[in-house]
Amino acid sequence: MEEDLYARVVDDFVEAANTVDPERRTTLLSRALSADVVFWNPLGRGVGREAVNDFITEVVHGHPEGPGRLIRTTDVDAPGEWARFGWRYESPTGEPILSGTDVVHLTPNGDIDQIIIFAGTLT
Template sequence: MTALLSRALTSDVVFWGPLGRSEGIAAVERFVLDIRHHPAGTGTMARCSEVDVPDEWARYRWVFATPDGGPRLVGTDVVHLRRSLIDQVVVFAGEIEPLAP
C-alpha cells in the first residue's frame, strides 16, 4: 500500500484525522489499515460526491459502510495539493448539524 500512497502523497504529508495530527505516508497508511479493520467489521470507504477542486485545494464526501448493514459513517475530506501531490489531508467525520432556527 505504501507504493500506491506514494504516488498520491508527498513524503511529508500532514494528516489531520479523528485522533489528531500526524505526519508522513506511514501515518496515512496506518489510518487506512485501521479503517479496514474497524471493530464493527470489515467495511468499505467510498467517495460519494464529485471532487471540488478550486485551485490547490480539493474536497469530497465519503461514506464508510459494513456489508451487513452495520454502522455507517459519512464525512468530508479536504486536501491541499503541492506539485500535483497531496501534502495535507483533513478528515471531517460525521454530518454537520444545520443551524437552529
C-alpha cells in the first residue's frame, strides 16, 4: 500500500515538472511536497516548494532546446519512508537528454520532504 501512495506522490511531482501552467504546477507541488521540502539537485540545494518551482522553470522548461519532458522510467521502490525511482529527461522532440535516479523521503502523511536528484549514470 505504501508503494501505491509513494507512486502517486512521485507522479504528482513528475506531472508538476511537465506542467507549463504555473497555477497547475503550484497545485501539484502542494499535493506532492511539504512546504519546507529540501531539494538537492545538480546545481545545488534549495529549500521550499518555490525552490523546486524555480528549478522546474529555469532548468526543465528553460532548456536550450525548449521545454522538455520528465518521464518516470521505473517503478517506485519504497523501503520504509524512503523511495527511489528512475527517470529520463527528453527534448521536445522526444530525444533522450539525461537520465538518473531520484531519492525522496516522505513524511507520515505522504508529503515529500526531501528530494535528492542523481543525474547521469554511475561509472
